[in-house]
Amino acid sequence: MTTITEVTVHDVRFPTAASGDGSDAINRGDYSATYVELSTDGGPTGAGFTFTNGRGNEITCAAVRALRHHVVGRRVEEITAEPVAFWRSLAADVQLRWLGPEKGVIHMATGALVNAVWDLRAKLAGKPMWRYLAELPTDELVANVDFTHITDALTTEEAAAILDKGRDGLTDRLGLLERDGFPSYTTSVGWLGYPDDKVLALTRAAYAQGWRAMKMKVGGPPADDLRRARIIRAVIGPDALLMMDANQVWDVDEAITNMTALAEVDPYWIEEPTHADDILGHARIARAMSELTGGRCRVATGEVAANKVIFKQLLQAEAIGVMQIDACRVGGVNEVLAEILMAAKFGVPICPHAGGVGLCEYVQHLAIFDYLRVGTSLEGRMIEYVDHLHEHFVDPVRTRDGRYLLPTAPGYSATMHPSSIATFRFPDGPAWR
Amino acid sequence: MTTITEVTVHDVRFPTAASGDGSDAINRGDYSATYVELSTDGGPTGAGFTFTNGRGNEITCAAVRALRHHVVGRRVEEITAEPVAFWRSLAADVQLRWLGPEKGVIHMATGALVNAVWDLRAKLAGKPMWRYLAELPTDELVANVDFTHITDALTTEEAAAILDKGRDGLTDRLGLLERDGFPSYTTSVGWLGYPDDKVLALTRAAYAQGWRAMKMKVGGPPADDLRRARIIRAVIGPDALLMMDANQVWDVDEAITNMTALAEVDPYWIEEPTHADDILGHARIARAMSELTGGRCRVATGEVAANKVIFKQLLQAEAIGVMQIDACRVGGVNEVLAEILMAAKFGVPICPHAGGVGLCEYVQHLAIFDYLRVGTSLEGRMIEYVDHLHEHFVDPVRTRDGRYLLPTAPGYSATMHPSSIATFRFPDGPAWR
Structure with a gap:
C-alpha cells in the first residue's frame, strides 16, 4: 500500500513574454506551471501540473491548496479501485463546485492533482503512461471514466466496445x-x-x-x-x-x-x-x-x-x-x-x-x-x-x-x-x- | 474627477451549511462573499462582491487581487467614457484570460470589481442603480456593452432600437x-x-x-x-x-x-x-x-x-x-x-x-x-x-x-x-x- 502523505505546490514561471514566443491574437504570456508534487510513504513522488500564462498562476496554486484535503492521506490503491469516486471528490466538491462547475481555475487545479495521481500510478506500475493506459483491461479503463452528463453521447457499453476492439492489431x-x-x-x-x-x-x-x-x-x-x-x-x-x-x-x-x-x-x-x-x-x-x-x-x-x-x-x-x-x-x-x-x-x-x-x-x-x-x-x-x-x-x-x-x-x-x-x-x- | 485609490477585498463567510439552508442536489455551502471596496479620493466608496459557496472564497479573493492593477488609479469618469475598454482590460487581460476565458473564478472576480465600479457610478449620480441605468441615454447604454462574440445574435443597431423603444411608456x-x-x-x-x-x-x-x-x-x-x-x-x-x-x-x-x-x-x-x-x-x-x-x-x-x-x-x-x-x-x-x-x-x-x-x-x-x-x-x-x-x-x-x-x-x-x-x-x- 502507498499513501499520499503530502501535496506540495510550486508557482513556477518562465519569463517568455518579453521575447514574443507564444504571442498570438489574444495571449502574451510568461509560460508558467502550477506544479504539484505528491509525497508518499516510501514510494515514488507523483508529479503533475497545470499550465498557465503567467499572471494568476498564484490563483491556480491557491485552488490546488483548496482541493488538497481530498488527496492527502489517500491510498493510491484505493483511488485506483474507485477512481470515479476520487475524481468526483475533487470535481464535485459541494462547496468548490460553485467556482466552476468543472471549468477554469478550479478545474485546472483538479487536473494538476489528478494528473499527479496518474503519474504516481504509472510509476508504481513501472511503465510510461501511454503503455500503462494501453495495457489496462477494458473494464479498468471504463471504470476510470465518469459518464455523468455524457450518456446521451457515449454509454459505458459503447466505450467498452471501442476499447475491446482497440486490442486488435x-x-x-x-x-x-x-x-x-x-x-x-x-x-x-x-x-x-x-x-x-x-x-x-x-x-x-x-x-x-x-x-x-x-x-x-x-x-x-x-x-x-x-x-x-x-x-x-x-x-x-x-x-x-x-x-x-x-x-x-x-x-x-x-x-x-x-x-x-x-x-x-x-x-x-x-x-x-x-x-x-x-x-x-x-x-x-x-x-x-x-x-x-x-x-x-x-x-x-x-x-x-x-x-x-x-x-x-x-x-x-x-x-x-x-x-x-x-x-x-x-x-x-x-x-x-x-x-x-x-x-x-x-x-x-x-x-x-x-x-x-x-x-x-x-x-x-x-x-x-x-x-x-x-x-x-x-x-x-x-x-x-x-x-x-x-x-x-x-x-x-x-x-x-x-x-x-x-x-x-x-x-x-x-x-x-x-x-x-x-x-x-x-x-x-x-x-x- | 474621482480617482479610485485602493481596492480592498474581504473574505466574508456565513456558516449556513450546518442548518441545511441552501442545500440542493449538488451544493451544501457556507454562503460567502468575495467583498470588494473601492476607495476614492474624497468621493463615495464603491462596493461589489461575488457570491461563493464557502470553501474556495479565498481563491476568488486572490483573483480580485490579480486584477487589482487594472482598477487602482483609474478615474471613474474615464471608465464611464470608455467602459468597454475598461471591461476588456479585466476580461481580456493577455495573461489572466487563459484562466477562463470569461468563466469561473477569474470571471467572478471580474464581476465583483466591475459591479463595485457601477456602484460608484450610481452613487456619484445620486441614484439607485435601476434608475441610473433606466435613465441613461441609449447611446451611453449601448457604449457599455461589449458586442465581441455576440454580433451573430445581437448587433449594436438592434440593441439601440430595443432601448429607444423602451423609452415609450x-x-x-x-x-x-x-x-x-x-x-x-x-x-x-x-x-x-x-x-x-x-x-x-x-x-x-x-x-x-x-x-x-x-x-x-x-x-x-x-x-x-x-x-x-x-x-x-x-x-x-x-x-x-x-x-x-x-x-x-x-x-x-x-x-x-x-x-x-x-x-x-x-x-x-x-x-x-x-x-x-x-x-x-x-x-x-x-x-x-x-x-x-x-x-x-x-x-x-x-x-x-x-x-x-x-x-x-x-x-x-x-x-x-x-x-x-x-x-x-x-x-x-x-x-x-x-x-x-x-x-x-x-x-x-x-x-x-x-x-x-x-x-x-x-x-x-x-x-x-x-x-x-x-x-x-x-x-x-x-x-x-x-x-x-x-x-x-x-x-x-x-x-x-x-x-x-x-x-x-x-x-x-x-x-x-x-x-x-x-x-x-x-x-x-x-x-x-
Missing part, C-alpha cells in the same frame, strides 16, 4: 510507432510577435528539419495574416499542411469572412476561429468552410474547451473536424479518457494541444494511447510540437525528423528538475528577483 | 412598480435538506404571506421529489406556480424521464435540468417538455451560465423559456446588459437568480431596469426571493405581499455593514475563530 501499431515515431507538426514558425523575415527563416529551417505540417497564428490585420500565410506556403510547397490558429479573436461572421480570404493558401484547419464556448458558432463556421473548400478546410478547437460537456457538444453539433484535447485544462487523465472515447465514437481524429510548459511531455502519452487502443489509425493524427522549455523536464520529449519518439521512463513525463523549480519559482527564485 | 411602468412592487417567488420552502414536515409548514406560511409562486429543489430519489412536490401543490392549489430546480444533477435523458413523472404536479419550469454548459442538452429537454405539457413547462437556467456566449447559444438553440441572469457570475453590469438585450431580442423573459448572500439586493435593480427599459412587460417576470442574510446589508431588499419594493438609496445595494464584515471575516472573524 495493437502490437502491430506499437511496432510502427517504435520504428517511425508519432507524426507531429510545429507551431514555432509563425507567432504573431515575429516579423516576416523571422517567419521566413524559421519556416525554411523547419522544412529543412523534416517538418511537413506547420501552424501559423492569424487574427491580426487580415492583410498581414494573408501576407504571412503566403510566405509560409511559398516555402513549404503545395503538399505540406498549413494550419491556422485565430485564438478566438473573431466573431462568427468575421471568421467566415476572413477564412474565405485565407482559403487561397489552402489551410488544413482553422483553429479557435471564435470564442471557445461557442459550439453553435463553431458549427456554423465548420459548415461554411466545408462548403467553401469542398471539405478540405476543417475547424479545430480544444485547448480551452472547459470540460467533457463542451467537447460532447462540439462532436454532437459536427462543429469540429479535429479535436484538440489538452492534458491539464480539463480534470486530468480521467476526463481526457472520456473525450478520447467520444471522439472515437464520432469518428473525429485527435491532435492534442501542446506547447506552453510541459504540454508536449504530457500529451504525447495521450496521443499514443489513443492511436494504440482507441482511434487505431494515424489518419489525420498529429501531436503539436513547440521547441520551448523542454530542458526543465527530467524526461523531455524526443523528436526525430518531425516525429515524436516513444517515451520510455515510467510515469507521465511531468517531473521537473529541482534546479528549474528553484530558479524559476515565483516570486522568490533567482530568475525573478 | 416608461413613466407608466414606473408608476405601476411604485404602486405594486415587482413580482417575485420564494425558494425558501423546499430545500433538499428539509424534512417533509418542515416543507409543509414553510409552504403554508409562505402561502399565508401572499406568495403565489414557489420553487422546490428536485434531484433526490425520484419518489421523494414527487412526494415533496405533491405536498407543496396540495397547499398552494392549482393556480399558484410551482417551479422545480434540479441543480444540474441529471443526465439529459434522465431529466426527460424524471420530469415526465413530475409533470403530474404541473411544474411551471424545470431549472438546471442538466449540466450548465450543455446547450444542446437543454434544447432537447425543452423540446421534450414542451411536447409533453403542451408548452406549459419550460426550461430555465442561468445561475451558473458562465458568460454572454453561453446565454447567446441558449437563446439561439431555443433551449430556455426563462432566462435566469445572475449579477456576479458573469463580468458585472456590462455583461448583464448584453444578456438582457439578447433576451429581449429573442423574446424570452428574465427571472434573475437570487438567494445566497446579497444576490436579491443586486438583481432587483437589474430586473427593474429590464422591465422599465428593455423587456417592458411583467408577463412571466419574477425575481427570486430567499429570506437569508439581508440583515448584513446597509440597504437591504424590502418586500410586501410577495413583491419587491423599489430600492431608493443611491448605488447598487451592495454595501455590507462594517460590523458584519468584521464578525464574519474568514478565518479571523469571531464567527469563525
Whole structure:
C-alpha cells in the first residue's frame, strides 16, 4: 500500500513574454506551471501540473491548496479501485463546485492533482503512461471514466466496445510507432510577435528539419495574416499542411469572412476561429468552410474547451473536424479518457494541444494511447510540437525528423528538475528577483 | 474627477451549511462573499462582491487581487467614457484570460470589481442603480456593452432600437412598480435538506404571506421529489406556480424521464435540468417538455451560465423559456446588459437568480431596469426571493405581499455593514475563530 502523505505546490514561471514566443491574437504570456508534487510513504513522488500564462498562476496554486484535503492521506490503491469516486471528490466538491462547475481555475487545479495521481500510478506500475493506459483491461479503463452528463453521447457499453476492439492489431501499431515515431507538426514558425523575415527563416529551417505540417497564428490585420500565410506556403510547397490558429479573436461572421480570404493558401484547419464556448458558432463556421473548400478546410478547437460537456457538444453539433484535447485544462487523465472515447465514437481524429510548459511531455502519452487502443489509425493524427522549455523536464520529449519518439521512463513525463523549480519559482527564485 | 485609490477585498463567510439552508442536489455551502471596496479620493466608496459557496472564497479573493492593477488609479469618469475598454482590460487581460476565458473564478472576480465600479457610478449620480441605468441615454447604454462574440445574435443597431423603444411608456411602468412592487417567488420552502414536515409548514406560511409562486429543489430519489412536490401543490392549489430546480444533477435523458413523472404536479419550469454548459442538452429537454405539457413547462437556467456566449447559444438553440441572469457570475453590469438585450431580442423573459448572500439586493435593480427599459412587460417576470442574510446589508431588499419594493438609496445595494464584515471575516472573524 502507498499513501499520499503530502501535496506540495510550486508557482513556477518562465519569463517568455518579453521575447514574443507564444504571442498570438489574444495571449502574451510568461509560460508558467502550477506544479504539484505528491509525497508518499516510501514510494515514488507523483508529479503533475497545470499550465498557465503567467499572471494568476498564484490563483491556480491557491485552488490546488483548496482541493488538497481530498488527496492527502489517500491510498493510491484505493483511488485506483474507485477512481470515479476520487475524481468526483475533487470535481464535485459541494462547496468548490460553485467556482466552476468543472471549468477554469478550479478545474485546472483538479487536473494538476489528478494528473499527479496518474503519474504516481504509472510509476508504481513501472511503465510510461501511454503503455500503462494501453495495457489496462477494458473494464479498468471504463471504470476510470465518469459518464455523468455524457450518456446521451457515449454509454459505458459503447466505450467498452471501442476499447475491446482497440486490442486488435495493437502490437502491430506499437511496432510502427517504435520504428517511425508519432507524426507531429510545429507551431514555432509563425507567432504573431515575429516579423516576416523571422517567419521566413524559421519556416525554411523547419522544412529543412523534416517538418511537413506547420501552424501559423492569424487574427491580426487580415492583410498581414494573408501576407504571412503566403510566405509560409511559398516555402513549404503545395503538399505540406498549413494550419491556422485565430485564438478566438473573431466573431462568427468575421471568421467566415476572413477564412474565405485565407482559403487561397489552402489551410488544413482553422483553429479557435471564435470564442471557445461557442459550439453553435463553431458549427456554423465548420459548415461554411466545408462548403467553401469542398471539405478540405476543417475547424479545430480544444485547448480551452472547459470540460467533457463542451467537447460532447462540439462532436454532437459536427462543429469540429479535429479535436484538440489538452492534458491539464480539463480534470486530468480521467476526463481526457472520456473525450478520447467520444471522439472515437464520432469518428473525429485527435491532435492534442501542446506547447506552453510541459504540454508536449504530457500529451504525447495521450496521443499514443489513443492511436494504440482507441482511434487505431494515424489518419489525420498529429501531436503539436513547440521547441520551448523542454530542458526543465527530467524526461523531455524526443523528436526525430518531425516525429515524436516513444517515451520510455515510467510515469507521465511531468517531473521537473529541482534546479528549474528553484530558479524559476515565483516570486522568490533567482530568475525573478 | 474621482480617482479610485485602493481596492480592498474581504473574505466574508456565513456558516449556513450546518442548518441545511441552501442545500440542493449538488451544493451544501457556507454562503460567502468575495467583498470588494473601492476607495476614492474624497468621493463615495464603491462596493461589489461575488457570491461563493464557502470553501474556495479565498481563491476568488486572490483573483480580485490579480486584477487589482487594472482598477487602482483609474478615474471613474474615464471608465464611464470608455467602459468597454475598461471591461476588456479585466476580461481580456493577455495573461489572466487563459484562466477562463470569461468563466469561473477569474470571471467572478471580474464581476465583483466591475459591479463595485457601477456602484460608484450610481452613487456619484445620486441614484439607485435601476434608475441610473433606466435613465441613461441609449447611446451611453449601448457604449457599455461589449458586442465581441455576440454580433451573430445581437448587433449594436438592434440593441439601440430595443432601448429607444423602451423609452415609450416608461413613466407608466414606473408608476405601476411604485404602486405594486415587482413580482417575485420564494425558494425558501423546499430545500433538499428539509424534512417533509418542515416543507409543509414553510409552504403554508409562505402561502399565508401572499406568495403565489414557489420553487422546490428536485434531484433526490425520484419518489421523494414527487412526494415533496405533491405536498407543496396540495397547499398552494392549482393556480399558484410551482417551479422545480434540479441543480444540474441529471443526465439529459434522465431529466426527460424524471420530469415526465413530475409533470403530474404541473411544474411551471424545470431549472438546471442538466449540466450548465450543455446547450444542446437543454434544447432537447425543452423540446421534450414542451411536447409533453403542451408548452406549459419550460426550461430555465442561468445561475451558473458562465458568460454572454453561453446565454447567446441558449437563446439561439431555443433551449430556455426563462432566462435566469445572475449579477456576479458573469463580468458585472456590462455583461448583464448584453444578456438582457439578447433576451429581449429573442423574446424570452428574465427571472434573475437570487438567494445566497446579497444576490436579491443586486438583481432587483437589474430586473427593474429590464422591465422599465428593455423587456417592458411583467408577463412571466419574477425575481427570486430567499429570506437569508439581508440583515448584513446597509440597504437591504424590502418586500410586501410577495413583491419587491423599489430600492431608493443611491448605488447598487451592495454595501455590507462594517460590523458584519468584521464578525464574519474568514478565518479571523469571531464567527469563525
